Amino acid sequence: MATALAKAADGTAAVEHAARIEHVSKSFAGPTGRQLVLDDITLDVAPGEFVTLLGASGCGKSTLLNLVAGLDAPTAGSITTDGRPALMFQEHALFPWLTAGKNIELALRLRGVPKSERRARAEELLELVRLGGAYGKRVHELSGGMRQRVAMARALAQDSGLLLMDEPFAALDAITRDVLHDELTRIWRETNLSVLFVTHNVREAVRLAQRVVLLSSRPGRIAHEWTVDIPHPRRIEDTAVAELSVEITEQLRGEIRRHGQH
Amino acid sequence: MASTDTTTAVEAGAAGPGKAGDLAGLEAGLDALETVQPGRPPLRETLVRKVLPPVTAVVLVLVVWQALVSFGVVDDPTKLPTPADVWGEIEDAWLQGTLLGYIWTSVSRGLLGFLLALVIGTPLGLLVARVRFVRAAIGPILSGLQSLPSVAWVPPAVIWLGLNDSMMYAVILLGAVPSIANGLVSGVDQVPPLFLRAGRTLGATGLRGTWHIVMPAALPGYLAGLKQGWAFSWRSLMAAEIIASSPDLGVGLGQLLENGRNTSSMSMVFLAIFLILIVGIAIDLLIFSPLERWVLRSRGLLVKS
Numbered sequence: 352m353a354t355a356l357a358k359a360a361d362g363t364a365a366v367e368h369a370a371r372i373e374h375v376s377k378s379f380a381g382p383t384g385r386q387l388v389l390d391d392i393t394l395d396v397a398p399g400e401f402v403t404l405l406g407a408s409g410c411g412k413s414t415l416l417n418l419v420a421g422l423d424a425p426t427a428g429s430i431t432t433d434g435r436p437a438l439m440f441q442e443h444a445l446f447p448w449l450t451a452g453k454n455i456e457l458a459l460r461l462r463g464v465p466k467s468e469r470r471a472r473a474e475e476l477l478e479l480v481r482l483g484g485a486y487g488k489r490v491h492e493l494s495g496g497m498r499q500r501v502a503m504a505r506a507l508a509q510d511s512g513l514l515l516m517d518e519p520f521a522a523l524d525a526i527t528r529d530v531l532h533d534e535l536t537r538i539w540r541e542t543n544l545s546v547l548f549v550t551h552n553v554r555e556a557v558r559l560a561q562r563v564v565l566l567s568s569r570p571g572r573i574a575h576e577w578t579v580d581i582p583h584p585r586r587i588e589d590t591a592v593a594e595l596s597v598e599i600t601e602q603l604r605g606e607i608r609r610h611g612q613h
Numbered sequence: 614m615a616s617t618d619t620t621t622a623v624e625a626g627a628a629g630p631g632k633a634g635d636l637a638g639l640e641a642g643l644d645a646l647e648t649v650q651p652g653r654p655p656l657r658e659t660l661v662r663k664v665l666p667p668v669t670a671v672v673l674v675l676v677v678w679q680a681l682v683s684f685g686v687v688d689d690p691t692k693l694p695t696p697a698d699v700w701g702e703i704e705d706a707w708l709q710g711t712l713l714g715y716i717w718t719s720v721s722r723g724l725l726g727f728l729l730a731l732v733i734g735t736p737l738g739l740l741v742a743r744v745r746f747v748r749a750a751i752g753p754i755l756s757g758l759q760s761l762p763s764v765a766w767v768p769p770a771v772i773w774l775g776l777n778d779s780m781m782y783a784v785i786l787l788g789a790v791p792s793i794a795n796g797l798v799s800g801v802d803q804v805p806p807l808f809l810r811a812g813r814t815l816g817a818t819g820l821r822g823t824w825h826i827v828m829p830a831a832l833p834g835y836l837a838g839l840k841q842g843w844a845f846s847w848r849s850l851m852a853a854e855i856i857a858s859s860p861d862l863g864v865g866l867g868q869l870l871e872n873g874r875n876t877s878s879m880s881m882v883f884l885a886i887f888l889i890l891i892v893g894i895a896i897d898l899l900i901f902s903p904l905e906r907w908v909l910r911s912r913g914l915l916v917k918s
Binding site: 420435482491494 | 639643648808811814817
């Protein structure tokens with residue numbers, strides 16, 4: 352981890368924002384003309400900050416992540432990030448023709464890490480997600496939670512200052528998800544990573560984030576923002592988490608109701 | 614900045630050492646609960662399920678064949694020789710030392726032709742799969758060519774190249790290249806878009822994306838294409854050998870079949886057909902099936918039956 356931390360520390364001196372999203376709009380050609388999906392989104396993620404984007408279906412949260420990841424270009428506005436962000440999907444997206452370790456090494460290789468260092472670095476990253484013995488395991492030999500942890504290690508291997516997460520735990524069972532929440536929080540606190548985490552799960556958003564951003568749907572706009580100052584370690588059952596979740600859910604439902612009125 | 618962060622984490626850890634240990638233990642427990650260790654079926658079971666059925670089928674065919682001759686259903690040996698006659702033919706060819714020669718003449722041609730087809734078909738398939746213009750231009754022709762019997766290429770190949778080995782290779786190429794290219798195209802088309810997105814976020818774009826993501830992801834389809842490409846190579850070669858015979862070409866299995874017809878030796882015809890069949894099956898069983906099973910198994914795509 353030492354090299355990653357050192358590099359991040361050097362980077363933070365120069366960069367004020369891990370991601371800066373300015374007046375971003377995005378529209379797609381749809382069956383009824385052009386459809387506005389994102390409308391004038393402005394959002395900064397500070398270095399080391401954990402932000403969750405919360406919204407119902409159709410709020411364009413995944414579209415926004417794709418834009419930040421550089422997989423797609425905004426129709427209007429600008430996005431600046433410090434280097435190429437790492438991205439985690441709802442599906443693990445690990446390559447089945449490679450072992451867990453080799454998946455991580457591929458990320459290192461594509462980043463230009465010399466061959467002699469890759470193996471050790473991959474083992475280190477697997478240790479970080481507590482999968483020390485999984486280097487030679489094939490993807491199909493791992494459980495869902497283990498796959499997502501390897502995917503997390505692979506994302507960390509990109510050594511990007513910014514980790515984008517697109518509902519990464521949505522497909523997991525509740526027990527595993529809860530454990531991975533702890534795991535993500537631990538890793539985020541141990542590294543200097545900025546995280547932009549997309550979810551439709553209010554409790555998850557509150558449990559993890561320093562800041563929760565609520566998006567309205569069709570088109571996606573920033574509807575509200577909360578700062579979460581509940582101290583870590585948090586639990587999904589904490590009263591403070593529950594109270595804020597109720598407040599946010601009310602607001603979210605209000606946003607959804609507006610769509611039923613016309 | 615980073616060092617302070619690490620310190621906080623360490624402090625947090627120190628404040629609750631039980632908690633950190635709990636999480637690690639919890640995770641280890643979950644991992645153990647959710648991982649299954651597949652076992653290997655016993656040898657006896659493999660024999661009964663995999664070896665016994667084909668052996669039974671072969672024995673049955675031999676019995677029916679022998680019965681046809683023994684009970685006089687077919688009593689003309691120039692139409693149907695007995696299994697023993699054919700076996701005698703094999704023995705003769707073996708004792709004269711010509712048997713392996715026949716096989717090797719054809720197999721070496723077939724494999725060399727196949728390798729050439731591989732070298733040409735692979736980049737061609739990649740081009741068709743990845744470049745839209747090329748796909749629109751030659752994609753339909755390439756899949757259409759697959760349904761053209763490769764024996765149709767023998768007359769033009771003889772006219773262009775004469776009765777020699779190059780003509781054989783030309784026929785093999787025209788038969789096998791479309792299969793290999795098409796296999797790769799369908800393999801590439803079936804690559805889940807998620808892999809391409811994941812690859813792009815990791816920085817695998819352009820040629821690096823093709824090498825690290827597209828090619829390995831398309832490997833199962835590509836292998837299926839290779840398998841079919843071999844079948845087409847072999848068939849094309851036999852067509853070429855049967856039609857185009859010349860003393861310069863040496864005796865391969867196709868010529869052996871044709872010689873059998875010319876000398877009205879039905880047991881030689883049978884021998885040639887058996888050898889052609891056996892070589893085709895053997896190459897598939899020895900090379901392609903293990904390769905395919907290995908690829909599928911390593912990806913968890915082969916359900917143990």
